Amino acid sequence: MKIYDWYEGPYPARVRIALAEKGWLSKTEFVPINLWTGEHKKPEFIAINYSGTLPVLELDDGTLIAECTAITQYLDALDPSCALTGTTPTEKGVIHMMTKRAEIEFLDAVAVYFHHATPGLGPLVELYQNPEWGNRMRDRAVRGMYYFDRVLQTQPYVAGDAFSMADIAVIGGMIFSALAQLPVPAECAALHEWYTRMQTRSSVQQWKAMVDAERLQRKA
Ligand code: GTS
Secondary structure: OEEEEOOOOHHHHHHHHHHHHHOOHHHOEEEEOOOOOOHHHOHHHHOOOOOOOOOEEEOOOOOEEEOHHHHHHHHHHHOOOOOOOOOOHHHHHHHHHHHHHHHHHHHHHHHHHHHHHOOOOOOOOOOOOOHHHHHHHHHHHHHHHHHHHHHHHHOOEOOEOOOOHHHHHHHHHHHHHHHOOOOOOOOOHHHHHHHHHHOOOHHHHHHHHHHHHHHHHHHO
16 A cells, blocks of 8 residues: 655644554555645646645555545445444444534634645745635634534544544644644633543554654654
């Protein structure tokens, strides 16, 4: 299995954490696509993923699967024993809904804020910016933080009683909000407590160790 991604990226983090949950990080080849130089917008990469985004999974037979949710669903189908997308019809439905909600109301909104209302990836990559739209999405992301805080006041995980792909999507939101310097309000105590708990998970620790190691390696 091959993953095209960029080591620091919040969306790539989602797939790296899912791979770590499965114990498959070490048997995956990671191909770096440099977001800061706009490698993901070059025709060579657009041929791999029409959307020009990371991550993308390439299977040994050449099949390409983009989109974090689709990649996670594929990994789960390979290894149903550690289900991140649920096992019963109800779990599958709720996890899908909460993952989509985490994207729309939090992670994707932070991403739009980053690309439109901050310098984002820099002038070579951010060819069109709409700060008003970016700031609207910043406000949506903050409302999303309060929403997930309320969810986590009454249940231990984003989609209920078990860790799932929906938690990983909210983790992506937390990573991106730190990167975009859009702090989660201190009063979102349940969200902060949950995130502290998520950081004690082996998969999240493995992801962080990988990022730290690559950061050091690139500085050297
Ligand atoms: N819906 C996609 C998914 O779930 O995979 C979104 C992927 C996405 O936006 N990835 C980011 C990207 O390629 C990677 S990162 O920002 O997390 O590092 N962004 C580049 C861009 O120019 O939008």
